[in-house]
Amino acid sequence: MYGAGDVRVETVPDPVIQHPTDAIVRTVRACICGSDLHPYHSMPHGAHGTPMGHELIGIVEEVGSEVVTVKPGDFVVAPFAFQDNTCAFCREGFQTACVHGGWYGNPEVGGLQAELARIPLADGSLVTVPGVDPSGADASLLASLLALSDVYLTGYHAAFMGRVEPGKTVTVVGDGAVGLSAVLASRRLGAERIILMGRHAARTDLGVEWGATDVVAERGDEGVAKVLELTGGEGSHVVLEAVGLMPAYEQSYGILRPGGVLSRVGVPQYESAPIGFGSLFGKNATLTGGPAPVRAYLEPAIAQVLAGEIDPGRVFDRVIGIDEAPAGYAAMDARESLKTMIRF
Amino acid sequence: MYGAGDVRVETVPDPVIQHPTDAIVRTVRACICGSDLHPYHSMPHGAHGTPMGHELIGIVEEVGSEVVTVKPGDFVVAPFAFQDNTCAFCREGFQTACVHGGWYGNPEVGGLQAELARIPLADGSLVTVPGVDPSGADASLLASLLALSDVYLTGYHAAFMGRVEPGKTVTVVGDGAVGLSAVLASRRLGAERIILMGRHAARTDLGVEWGATDVVAERGDEGVAKVLELTGGEGSHVVLEAVGLMPAYEQSYGILRPGGVLSRVGVPQYESAPIGFGSLFGKNATLTGGPAPVRAYLEPAIAQVLAGEIDPGRVFDRVIGIDEAPAGYAAMDARESLKTMIRF
Numbered sequence: 127m128y129g130a131g132d133v134r135v136e137t138v139p140d141p142v143i144q145h146p147t148d149a150i151v152r153t154v155r156a157c158i159c160g161s162d163l164h165p166y167h168s169m170p171h172g173a174h175g176t177p178m179g180h181e182l183i184g185i186v187e188e189v190g191s192e193v194v195t196v197k198p199g200d201f202v203v204a205p206f207a208f209q210d211n212t213c214a215f216c217r218e219g220f221q222t223a224c225v226h227g228g229w230y231g232n233p234e235v236g237g238l239q240a241e242l243a244r245i246p247l248a249d250g251s252l253v254t255v256p257g258v259d260p261s262g263a264d265a266s267l268l269a270s271l272l273a274l275s276d277v278y279l280t281g282y283h284a285a286f287m288g289r290v291e292p293g294k295t296v297t298v299v300g301d302g303a304v305g306l307s308a309v310l311a312s313r314r315l316g317a318e319r320i321i322l323m324g325r326h327a328a329r330t331d332l333g334v335e336w337g338a339t340d341v342v343a344e345r346g347d348e349g350v351a352k353v354l355e356l357t358g359g360e361g362s363h364v365v366l367e368a369v370g371l372m373p374a375y376e377q378s379y380g381i382l383r384p385g386g387v388l389s390r391v392g393v394p395q396y397e398s399a400p401i402g403f404g405s406l407f408g409k410n411a412t413l414t415g416g417p418a419p420v421r422a423y424l425e426p427a428i429a430q431v432l433a434g435e436i437d438p439g440r441v442f443d444r445v446i447g448i449d450e451a452p453a454g455y456a457a458m459d460a461r462e463s464l465k466t467m468i469r470f
Numbered sequence: 471m472y473g474a475g476d477v478r479v480e481t482v483p484d485p486v487i488q489h490p491t492d493a494i495v496r497t498v499r500a501c502i503c504g505s506d507l508h509p510y511h512s513m514p515h516g517a518h519g520t521p522m523g524h525e526l527i528g529i530v531e532e533v534g535s536e537v538v539t540v541k542p543g544d545f546v547v548a549p550f551a552f553q554d555n556t557c558a559f560c561r562e563g564f565q566t567a568c569v570h571g572g573w574y575g576n577p578e579v580g581g582l583q584a585e586l587a588r589i590p591l592a593d594g595s596l597v598t599v600p601g602v603d604p605s606g607a608d609a610s611l612l613a614s615l616l617a618l619s620d621v622y623l624t625g626y627h628a629a630f631m632g633r634v635e636p637g638k639t640v641t642v643v644g645d646g647a648v649g650l651s652a653v654l655a656s657r658r659l660g661a662e663r664i665i666l667m668g669r670h671a672a673r674t675d676l677g678v679e680w681g682a683t684d685v686v687a688e689r690g691d692e693g694v695a696k697v698l699e700l701t702g703g704e705g706s707h708v709v710l711e712a713v714g715l716m717p718a719y720e721q722s723y724g725i726l727r728p729g730g731v732l733s734r735v736g737v738p739q740y741e742s743a744p745i746g747f748g749s750l751f752g753k754n755a756t757l758t759g760g761p762a763p764v765r766a767y768l769e770p771a772i773a774q775v776l777a778g779e780i781d782p783g784r785v786f787d788r789v790i791g792i793d794e795a796p797a798g799y800a801a802m803d804a805r806e807s808l809k810t811m812i813r814f
Contacts, residue, residue, distance in 0.1 A: 214704055215728045220754050223728030287754070360558055384559045384567030394746040401757065402741035407734065410564050410631070410760030416751045 127178050129171030133452040136175065141236055141244035146190035149248035151202060153184040154260045155272045156239050156468045157442065158454050159206075160302050161393050164370075166455055179239025180206040180230040181275035183268065185260065186252070187242065195249045201260050202252040203428065204238065204245055205420035206230070206276040211250030222417040224250070239451060241470055253424045258432070269439025269467065270431045273307070276420060277465065278438035279427060280391050281307025283418035284366040285315050288389030292316035297353055297362040298338070299378050301329040303441040303465040304391060305368035306336060310438060312366070313337030314430075321356060323349055323377070329464055332440060346373060350380035361386060367415070368392045372399060379405050390415035442467040471522050473515030477796040480519065485580055485588035490534035493592035495546065497528040498604045499616045500583050500812045501786065502798050503550075504646050505737050508714075510799055523583025524550040524574040525619035527612065529604065530596070531586065539593045545604050546596040547772065548582065548589055549764035550574070550620040555594030566761040568594070583795060585814055597768045602776070613783025613811065614775045617651070620764060621809065622782035623771060624735050625651025627762035628710040629659050632733030636660035641697055641706040642682070643722050645673040647785040647809040648735060649712035650680060654782060656710070657681030658774075665700060667693055667721070673808055676784060690717065694724035705730060711759070712736050716743060723749050734759035786811040 127133050141150055156179055186200045196202060209216055209224035216224050226247060231237045236244055245251050255271060281304050290296050296317040298308045301324020312320050322338035324330045330341045342352045354361060361383035367374055370392030378388050388411060406413055430436045444463040446454045457463040471477050485494055500523055530544045540546060553560055553568035560568050575581045580588055589595050599615060625648050634640050640661040642652045645668020656664050666682035668674045674685045686696045698705060705727030711718055714736030722732050732755060750757060774780045788807040790798045801807040
């Protein structure tokens, strides 16, 4: 990406092992993230492009001398951040705060919307999918495994941090791929009532299939009033905010029940926001969430996908080749595509 | 209070039963709260005074026809807010959000810094202290019971919402009466390491007696650096913020460990504050807290006081008569008194 709206596909030198803990992975599937649209809207134009992408499944091609848990030929999922998975924060389940970890999509580490990718700290950052040969695998299985790299487990993180459990009413703000994933995750965690706030019928229909019991198309004050009406005036025990913009945040605390939990996974496009007596404090609201520690949730989620218990890959509604990436960004930006997969 | 700095003691008509759920209580002890200092600094001057106070222990003098759980002669503690203790929010443990509840210290309900007080919803708002005759009771016992009306259980609420437990490092920001109470409550909940941030030795000494293992006098960036140093660069699992001012909030998220919990009980004197990627979101911080639902915690706390397990009344370092109330406010405002009790 060279700036807002300017995505180019270029041939660059193949990545190489730089550290003995690195691995090189040949991409099988990658995808475009809702968070990639933020720089697509706002990145200043520059002479040098920024490599993009942080989600992939692929085949390990080469490993550094210190890598022990994966080997060439292994089929792997890469969480959207890399980590050693051994530091104090990793052991506490917050791998996105790993003291040795970091993010893809920058000149130093590279991006994962690419045929080949360098994965730092491979022992902590790649998880093998047992017993699956991607060349013969069902397209829907690959899609669901790819969804574990970020989108589904980001939705799951929202629900997990929001302490979703049986008996709780959950409201999901946002009908993007993460919001819909949060619906699916909430149902997995036992929520019986799931209100989905969104206005794109094709998307909310998938949300209903995944467990949403109510769909609210209204926004702002009208949306708040509608959710309060649906909850007998009491509000929602848990609100999962999967947008990241201020109106979504304001809507979220407006529908929150006293003592409720507002869990954010949409990357906030603001720094300051209301948290005083009139918004959070007065009703003992809890605010939580952040970048999902996908690594913490990945093994059981792979097992659930392989067992056919969850089908998070259904968020992908368009498949392109890498040369079509600029059109893929445009389609997601125009909301013509919920989430676009890149097939290699 | 007629305005900032203007506290007057006046003779007004005795309160009377207005609703069949009311009780009239004759005050034994009341006190001045740190939160009373906010209007003491900022209340616009007016022709009509606002009745003050929201903490008392006393003897029930009269009850309305529908009151069943207390009767004249009972010795009771009044939580700082009134509630029916039966609505959906009360049953979930958030009595300060009671749909029929409310606050003392206004012309309609009256204040509790008074010889007689009207307690609305008496069945939900008064808890009997079994087996104690206040006329013969030890002064320290009465002080500790009075502390349950607000200050100790507000500190307890901070620790409870912060999920303090064995193995966690807890940092308390603020060495006022609530902050010190949060130290005591954290030790009760099993915290082994408790860092107290405060610079008034007489106060932090009590904090150390109550379980603080480290005292940090530095503030702002220096204070943040000191706590990070004490925690091996990792930060505090739990931060209990008992001040309510923006610098205390900023200090709190600065010392918070990734995945940690920032629990506020100081009434925020701001509405908007940083909560984006650079403050809370990036490290998956959880923000919680609010007005303490004292009623939810009151019975076991009374039992602990009667058993001599906790001595929260030690926050009171000055005792005055009601006629000295203006001087009591001034002493607390000047930090000459940690917390001032009014004896009747």
